[in-house]
Amino acid sequence: MELRLTRSTIRDWRSEDVASLVHHANNRKIWLNLRDSFPNPYTLADGKRWIETAASESPVTSFALEVNRQAVGGIGIMLKGDIFRHSGEIGYWLGEEYWGRGIVTEAVIAMTQYAFSHFNLNRISAGVFEWNPASMRVLEKAGYQFEGIMRKGAIKDGKLINEHIYAILLDESHAAG
């Protein structure tokens, strides 16, 4: 898979990405905004394990964000099951030195379109921690709607926090795209 965008390329993870992955992922500011399954510190072993996991997915739903020929972030869709099988959850992160250039907004728009056209989804959501206005802004710019707050539903960095829920439906994505 490869989506060539103006600011980045979304593509499969490759084993040679590991050094760049670890360099950019090993950042507490990134960890603070993701689930605890994203490690901190982020070691070489963590990077290797992640790339192997992504490569073994079927279908592949975890991708690298490439800028200047380096994998400097990640973006993916978690597919849900059972009664939620037409729903997915988008997740993303970008190396700090690239923040504020519109890279993730463009990638979320493209990934959303890709996910709707490949994974038989009707809804894609995202949960954003209360202290992360940049990610809320990204989702708004990508056409996601704010739906509400899961009050104190998550624990991160030892604090019980609110999670802001955003979502886009298939119909709405035609308009957004």
Ligand SMILES: CC(C)(COP(=O)(O)OP(=O)(O)OC[C@H]1O[C@@H](n2cnc3c(N)ncnc32)[C@H](O)[C@@H]1OP(=O)(O)O)[C@@H](O)C(=O)NCCC(=O)NCCS
């Ligand atoms: C959140 C993150 C993905 C944003 O990526 P990015 O490429 O810098 O995002 P963009 O440049 O496309 O857009 C960021 C927007 O947030 C805005 N923003 C940044 N900091 C902000 C703040 N403190 N308050 C309000 N808005 C803010 C920017 O101004 C921009 O909006 P604009 O275009 O209207 O000016 C990136 O910072 C990141 O990886 N953070 C850590 C991991 C993370 O939070 N992942 C998402 C978990 S839900």
